[in-house]
Amino acid sequence: MAVDAVIFDIGNVLIEWQPERYYDRVYGEVLRKQLFATVDLHAMNDEVDRGGDFRETIYATADRFPDYADAIRDWHDQWIELAKPVIPHSLELLRALRSKGLPVYCLSNFGIGSFAFAETQYPFLAEFDRRYISGHMGVIKPHPEIYRMVEEDCGVTPANLLFTDDRPDNIRAAADRGWQTHLFEGPQGWAERLVAEGLLTEAEAAPA
Known part of the structure; x- marks a missing residue:
């Protein structure tokens, strides 16, 4: 798909x-x-x-x-x-996807104040095409409403969204809405999934 x-x-x-x-x-x-x-x-x-x-x-x-x-x-x-350190290979994958013109969003349980502070420490947080931050949305994962809000805002058909998260309950809630999902257990597995989907080549997905 x-x-x-x-x-x-x-x-x-x-x-x-x-x-x-x-x-x-x-x-x-x-x-x-x-x-x-x-x-x-x-x-x-x-x-x-x-x-x-x-x-x-x-x-x-x-x-x-x-x-x-x-x-x-x-x-x-x-x-x-x-909240540290950055996971370098994951950041490389984010940037590799964006370099190919594929929209990349974030969906995170994160407070308003804590995210504002995180932005001062992690400039890459400004690189997403759309940012869905629970504190601003008033609801947290895995409540179904947060996924519905993402769908409504981005306009992408749920079946054409690919979402990675480290928590199985968050993944299940997204899958229940028809999203494609990947349980994050490390950046290498995520890289392999992106290659399998044809979104990146093996070279593009390899760690620097």
Whole structure:
């Protein structure tokens, strides 16, 4: 089936997103396990991704858990340490697709404030032909509404969209709407899929 546009997730597809790794390094594994068992930090982050104020949402959570307040505030204050590094081969694939004139979009669970900050650290985030950022959309993956909003905005037939994401639930939701999908487990597998679809040659998809 033809592919008229390729859609990338960002976290763990183009930029590593491993908050636990940061907390293990800075606070140690024992405290990190205690923190994550006590405070649902990923649910807090979902609120940011739905459009909640980046700083206020995190600081309000810190105020509710004073024993862990400093560590929780790090989710805001040290955010770039949670969201790094870039996955180079994935970025090369994005640019290779665009160099061939194929529209490339992003669809990411990302807050308004956190994405604005990420843009200052990762200039390539401006390279997408269209950007679908959950904080601005008011809904997060895998809710069906976010996929419907993408379809309505871009005008591409769902069956002609190829979407990669690292989370199976996000992939299933897209597939349920008729999108072509690829579960991202590393850039090499994604590169092989793009070659199999005839979107890139093996040489174009190879890492630099």
